[in-house]
Amino acid sequence: MSVDFEQITRQALALPDDARARLADQLAESLDPLEDAGMRAAWMAESNRRIEEIRSGKVKPIPGEEALARVRARFTR
Numbered sequence: 001m002s003v004d005f006e007q008i009t010r011q012a013l014a015l016p017d018d019a020r021a022r023l024a025d026q027l028a029e030s031l032d033p034l035e036d037a038g039m040r041a042a043w044m045a046e047s048n049r050r051i052e053e054i055r056s057g058k059v060k061p062i063p064g065e066e067a068l069a070r071v072r073a074r075f076t077r
Contacts, residue, residue, distance in 0.1 A: 017055075021047050 012023055025044060053059040 017051055018048065021051060 012020065015023065054061055
């Protein structure tokens with residue numbers, strides 16, 4: 001491989017959110033291709049909708065550890 005993995009990673013992480021989401025989608029697709037193009041389009045639309053909700057302030061993201069703690073608390077009651 002002529003381009004270093006770490007270099008690619010740094011460049012990918014420097015992309016804007018929407019570009020990183022598209023890249024992640026393409027990488028995931030290359031590992032486990034979705035058979036249905038409609039399903040792929042639906043997931044892309046959902047991803048874009050969620051990004052827009054965060055950017056607009058309609059939805060406030062929470063850290064992953066906090067989200068996991070909330071889920072664990074619900075299921076250990």
